[in-house]
Amino acid sequence: MAEGQGQGVVKHILLAKFKEGISDHQIEEYAKQYANLVNLVPSMKAFAWGKDVSIENMNQGFTHVFESSFESTQGIAEYVAHPDHVDFANLLLPKLEKVLVVDYKPTSVLV
Amino acid sequence: MAEGQGQGVVKHILLAKFKEGISDHQIEEYAKQYANLVNLVPSMKAFAWGKDVSIENMNQGFTHVFESSFESTQGIAEYVAHPDHVDFANLLLPKLEKVLVVDYKPTSVLV
Numbered sequence: 398m399a400e401g402q403g404q405g406v407v408k409h410i411l412l413a414k415f416k417e418g419i420s421d422h423q424i425e426e427y428a429k430q431y432a433n434l435v436n437l438v439p440s441m442k443a444f445a446w447g448k449d450v451s452i453e454n455m456n457q458g459f460t461h462v463f464e465s466s467f468e469s470t471q472g473i474a475e476y477v478a479h480p481d482h483v484d485f486a487n488l489l490l491p492k493l494e495k496v497l498v499v500d501y502k503p504t505s506v507l508v
Numbered sequence: 509m510a511e512g513q514g515q516g517v518v519k520h521i522l523l524a525k526f527k528e529g530i531s532d533h534q535i536e537e538y539a540k541q542y543a544n545l546v547n548l549v550p551s552m553k554a555f556a557w558g559k560d561v562s563i564e565n566m567n568q569g570f571t572h573v574f575e576s577s578f579e580s581t582q583g584i585a586e587y588v589a590h591p592d593h594v595d596f597a598n599l600l601l602p603k604l605e606k607v608l609v610v611d612y613k614p615t616s617v618l619v
Contacts, residue, residue: 407561408558408573409562410521429617432617444616444617445615446612446614446615446617447612447613447614448612449610449611449612450518450581450613451584451610451611452581452585452588452611453588453609455607455609456608456609456610457608459608459610461612462519462521462610462612464614470561470563473562474563477563477564496566497523497566497568497608498562498564498566498567499523499560499567499570501558501559501560501572502561503557503558504556504558505543505555506539506540506542506555506557
């Protein structure tokens with residue numbers, strides 16, 4: 398089945414603004430733990446992250462992007478309910494001043 | 509050079525909430541015009557979009573994700589200043605109730 402159709406890849410994007418006092422080193426440690434969920438949650442297929450480097454001043458204070466990939470929305474539901482995800486969320490969320498999560502199936506457009 | 513390092517791919521993510529009264533059909537037309545920027549702006553290498561399908565109720569009202577890819581942050585700066593982007597932004601932004609933009613170099617973590 399083509400990517401972006403039906404059960405194609407679904408991206409899970411978490412935008413974060415860390416609380417003051419959380420160092421870059423600590424953020425890297427959280428990113429490692431986040432990445433390690435790929436090894437613990439079967440439905441999570443890939444992970445990447447990065448610091449916001451936008452220049453348009455439309456980031457609404459968010460400073461980091463965490464992007465994970467699943468094979469279906471059902472896979473995200475399994476991830477959300479997975480005890481290792483719940484443990485990590487309980488660790489990470491108190492460190493965040495702002496958080497936003499969206500999921501989407503990236504679809505290309507022929508033009 | 510490895511992706512995610514140095515001049516590796518930079519993702520440009522726009523989250524949108526369209527104003528009431530903008531139909532799904534109109535949103536698809538805007539997505540086509542957004543996608544067509546790949547043909548008009550040399551530094552823009554890829555485009556995909558999707559409707560938010562998240563289940564965690566942390567989307568802060570955003571309903572659509574538009575994801576474009578560049579080879580460098582300089583490429584995004586060229587895109588932002590490009591007249592065809594400016595024209596499209598002037599068309600799209602008034603249709604949005606909320607908008608958020610972040611750019612990041614997706615970096616993997618070895619765990």
